[in-house]
Amino acid sequence: MPLSPEYVRRLHKYDLRVLLALERLMQRYEWVPDDVLRAAARLSEKELAFRLARLIEWDMVRHATVPYAGYALIFPGYDAIALHTLSQRGSVSALGSLIGVGKESEVFSGLGLGPVVLKFHHVGQQSFQAARKERGYMPEGAHCPWIFASARSAEQEYAALQRLSPDVAVPLPIDRSRHVIVMSEIPGxxxxxxxxxxxxxxxxxxxxxxxxxxxxxxxxxxxxxxxxxxxxxxxxxxxxxxxxxxxxxxxxxxxxxxxxxxxxxxxxxxxxxxxxxxxxxxxxx
Ligand SMILES: Nc1ncnc2c1ncn2[C@@H]1O[C@H](COP(=O)(O)OP(=O)(O)OP(=O)(O)O)[C@@H](O)[C@H]1O
Ligand SMILES: [Mg+2]
Incomplete structure (x- = not known):
């Protein structure tokens, strides 16, 4: 699914509650079991089923039946909660067009107080394994799906911008939520x-x-x-x-x-x- 602010705007507070519960629980589960998710999201069985069906249709959540019935957050869902946070804080009010796609990121123009650029870090499973070895991102054996690797990657980039700006000519860091950084737009x-x-x-x-x-x-x-x-x-x-x-x-x-x-x-x-x-x-x- 191409990232669309429409989906973020359409998110109901219960949709958001499910996404946020999944985000938390994915630190412990690769697939979050039904009953665990229901307890965490504090929703009735019927309400949760309704919310999950929408989120699955929008490609924000994935369902698995093997090795047991469970749910996992996937990138568009993670994108949506990050965008939601950034828009609540007022650092982003609109998402514009896609201006760059890399191996591990998607870059969009957007609006905050002025024109901004949003970089979504999408570190895949494969490159994450390499990064773990090379950069010591995570101790061996720790459970860490790509969502946390991506957040970590954004955190690293944001830290560099904060340390270097404005003495080095880098984009001005504006805000970060999870795997998404907001920075000034470079004219060039x-x-x-x-x-x-x-x-x-x-x-x-x-x-x-x-x-x-x-x-x-x-x-x-x-x-x-x-x-x-x-x-x-x-x-x-x-x-x-x-x-x-x-x-x-x-x-x-x-x-x-x-x-x-x-x-x-x-x-x-x-x-x-x-x-x-x-x-x-x-x-x-
Ligand atoms: N602050 C910015 N202002 C304007 N354009 C930008 C800005 N940041 C990135 N871009 C555009 O987006 C493209 C991709 O950005 P960037 O190089 O940061 O990520 P990437 O190359 O996708 O990362 P990866 O190394 O994971 O492939 C750039 O080539 C540039 O055209
Ligand atoms: Mg690049």
Missing amino acids: ATLNRCTLEAPEEVLDEVLENVRIAYRKGVIHGDLSEFNIMAGDDGVWLIDWPQWIATDHPNAEALLRRDLENVLRYFNRKYRIEYPTEEAVGVVIG
Whole structure:
């Protein structure tokens, strides 16, 4: 189901109660048993059946009969409760169009006090397993479905924006609920989609921002032409969920990889020769 604010608006308080109960119970159950859900949602059997039928039809909840009868929250349901919270807090009043789809996220334009951007982190089961290993998201064996991995990913990205903004050119963090972050809209396009008039200056500006981020203890970890935006007002670095701290044992290797990605791009597209060592020096030096 494409995310639609219509569905959020249509949510009845009992629908919401069921979604919130499921969210809580999924910390303990992969599939929440019928009776457990009914007790938690404090609804009659008939009312709960009615609410679940709607939520299943809207693709917010899934029903399983094996290994036992139970229910699970799925992404659109999680999206809906996050949006509901953000709209109640007043940080989002309208959801606009889809502006980007990545491996692990969907990005929408929206309205808050002004134009905003909403990033929905959708970390899948597979990539979650990899993330657990690589980044130590969760202790081995802990029960942690994708919804919590996604919330964790949004939390990480939001933390980076809070730490870096406004000294580093990143989107302004506005609010977060669960796996959704709200940030300011960047007026520009990613480097892979624009042709720069002054590429040397842009490269210098990118390195300067990487340097300030480094001084604040943060390495991007996935920097490339796809995660740098440029417009009339300069450049911005976006997409921070995988950032790592400068005291991490792999810090230098990851910084080097970030810089190599950027330099390779400027070399291929604009024939700029910039030695990696010099860039490392600019950032660390
Ligand atoms: N603050 C913003 N303002 C304007 N556009 C944005 C903003 N944040 C993201 N975008 C747009 O959305 C696209 C995707 O965003 P982002 O790079 O953060 O996530 P992603 O690439 O989907 O993440 P993943 O690494 O999981 O694939 C960007 O390429 C950009 O076009
Ligand atoms: Mg990206």
